Amino acid sequence: MPAFFLKSNNGKKKETTRKRKNVKTDGKNDELAAKLSRRQKLMATTEVYSDEEDSLAGSAVESEAGSDVEYEDTHEKNYREAKKLLEKIQTSVTSQEEVAEKLREDAVLRTGTQMKLVADVVELEDDTEISYKAHRLTPLCVAFSPDAKFVISSGKESSIVKYNVEARKVVGVVKRTKKRAGAPPEETPAHYGVIFTLAVSPDQKFIASGGFDQVVKIWNFDTLDHLKDLSGHRGAIYSLCFQLKTNNLFSASQDRSVKMWDVDQLGLVDTMYGHQDGVQQIGVLSKQRVATVGGRDRTARLWKVEDESQLMFTGLPNCVSLDCVAMINEEHFATGAADGSIALWSFWKKRPIHVRKEAHGTINGNGRWIVSLAVLPYSDLLASGSNEGELKLWKIAENFKSITPFFSYSVPGFINSLNFAPNGKAIAVAAGKEHKDGRWWVDKEARNQVLILPIRYMDGSDEKEKEEKTQGLKGIESGDDDDDEEEEDVETMNGEGVESGDE
Numbered sequence: 001m002p003a004f005f006l007k008s009n010n011g012k013k014k015e016t017t018r019k020r021k022n023v024k025t026d027g028k029n030d031e032l033a034a035k036l037s038r039r040q041k042l043m044a045t046t047e048v049y050s051d052e053e054d055s056l057a058g059s060a061v062e063s064e065a066g067s068d069v070e071y072e073d074t075h076e077k078n079y080r081e082a083k084k085l086l087e088k089i090q091t092s093v094t095s096q097e098e099v100a101e102k103l104r105e106d107a108v109l110r111t112g113t114q115m116k117l118v119a120d121v122v123e124l125e126d127d128t129e130i131s132y133k134a135h136r137l138t139p140l141c142v143a144f145s146p147d148a149k150f151v152i153s154s155g156k157e158s159s160i161v162k163y164n165v166e167a168r169k170v171v172g173v174v175k176r177t178k179k180r181a182g183a184p185p186e187e188t189p190a191h192y193g194v195i196f197t198l199a200v201s202p203d204q205k206f207i208a209s210g211g212f213d214q215v216v217k218i219w220n221f222d223t224l225d226h227l228k229d230l231s232g233h234r235g236a237i238y239s240l241c242f243q244l245k246t247n248n249l250f251s252a253s254q255d256r257s258v259k260m261w262d263v264d265q266l267g268l269v270d271t272m273y274g275h276q277d278g279v280q281q282i283g284v285l286s287k288q289r290v291a292t293v294g295g296r297d298r299t300a301r302l303w304k305v306e307d308e309s310q311l312m313f314t315g316l317p318n319c320v321s322l323d324c325v326a327m328i329n330e331e332h333f334a335t336g337a338a339d340g341s342i343a344l345w346s347f348w349k350k351r352p353i354h355v356r357k358e359a360h361g362t363i364n365g366n367g368r369w370i371v372s373l374a375v376l377p378y379s380d381l382l383a384s385g386s387n388e389g390e391l392k393l394w395k396i397a398e399n400f401k402s403i404t405p406f407f408s409y410s411v412p413g414f415i416n417s418l419n420f421a422p423n424g425k426a427i428a429v430a431a432g433k434e435h436k437d438g439r440w441w442v443d444k445e446a447r448n449q450v451l452i453l454p455i456r457y458m459d460g461s462d463e464k465e466k467e468e469k470t471q472g473l474k475g476i477e478s479g480d481d482d483d484d485e486e487e488e489d490v491e492t493m494n495g496e497g498v499e500s501g502d503e
Contacts, residue, residue: 156432237252332344
C-alpha cells in the first residue's frame, strides 16, 4: 500500500485498522474475521478464472461476508434512491408504460450493459478531414479532450502537441530540450525518451503522459505546465487511462504491473500484479473494472479493483501476442492480436465469444498485425488499424457473436493509435511511417500525421441537435427582444402617464 495510507505516530508507521460497527465481540465473530482474512489473502494471491460457476461462488462469498447491518444500510440506501428516481420519473411522464420504460432504461444504465446501435447510421466525412503534421517522427498516441474541442498527441521525438480542432491550429507544444556539447545539463520537466501514451482527465484539468523514462508526468491542461512526476514503475509505461467521471488514473507498464493513481491527490493508490509479460494496453469505463492485455503472455485480464481480485482469459493459445484492448461496456471488451485477429470477450466466459481472423488481410501468408483498436463506449461501433493503409469501422452484433466491417478509410502507414471523441462525432488517428513498438518496417510513402475525421450520422440525429440548439438560441434572443420591447412599452406608458398628470 502507498505511504499516504499510513498514519505516523512518534516516527513509527502503523497500519490503519478497519472497525466494524454494531458488531459484538465474541468467539463466533472472531472466528468469522479470521476466515475473512484468510479468504482475502487467498484472493490476493490466486488467479480467478472467469466462468459462471466462479461468479456464483463469488456472490455466495460476498453474501456470507456481509453483515446484517451492512446489508440493511445498503438496502435502505437503494430503497431511498429508487423512491427518489420513481418520484422524478412520475413528474415527467403520465402513463404506467412510460414509467416502466424509464425504469428499464435506468436499470440498464446502472449495470453498464446498454448498447447504442449507431453503426448502421455512421459514416466518415472524408471531405472535411483535418490533418496536422506537428510531429517530426512517427506519432504514437492521440486523445480527445472531454469537450471534444482539443486533441492531444505524442510522438517518438518526445514531444506533446495540443491542437485546437475548431481553430485548426496547434496551441501548445512540450518539447524535449537537447543537451548542447560542453553545456551543463539543464533541468527540464519534459520526457527524455519516447512518449508511448497520453490521457486527459474527465474534468479536463490534467494531462497524463508516460513513456520510456518510466515516469507518469502530470501536466496542466490549459497551460501545459508541469505539475508533478508520479514514480513507481520499473519499466517503460505503455498505456494510461482515466476512469470516467473520476480522476482515478490507471497505468500499464513493461514491468508487468498495473497501478492506480489519484491525480487529485497526486499519489499512488494500488498496484496489481499478475501478467507474465509487459502490460501493453489498458481499458476502463465508469466502474473500477480494468481490462488489460499482456503481450506475449497471450492473456487478457479483468481487474476488480475494489474486490482485489482478477479474472484471466486464455482463449487464444495460437496467437503470438495480445497488444490491444478496448472496453465495449462494463461486461464486454475487444482485443487485437499480432496474428491479425480481433476477438470479443465477455466477463462471464474465459474464452472469446467471437474471433475475427485476418481482420486486415494477410501479408506473406500471415495476418496483418492489429496495431490499434478503439470502441465508442457503450455502443456497437468498433474501429481498428493496421499497416495495410486502411482504417476500418466494424459493427458489433447485439449478441456479441460477430463483427461486420461496414466502412473503410484510406490512411497510409501504421495506424498506431485511435480515439473516439466523447460525443461520438469524430475519431482521431495517429499514423506514421513506423510501428509504435519499433523500427522493423518503414513505410517510406506514408506521412507522420494526426488525422481528425468527423463522423456523420445518416439518421439526422446530429442535425436535429444542431436545430434544437439553434432554436434554443433563437428563443433566448427572441425572449430578450420581447423583454426589451416590454420595457420600452412600460417606459412609454409611464411617460404618457406623467405627461397627462402634469397637464
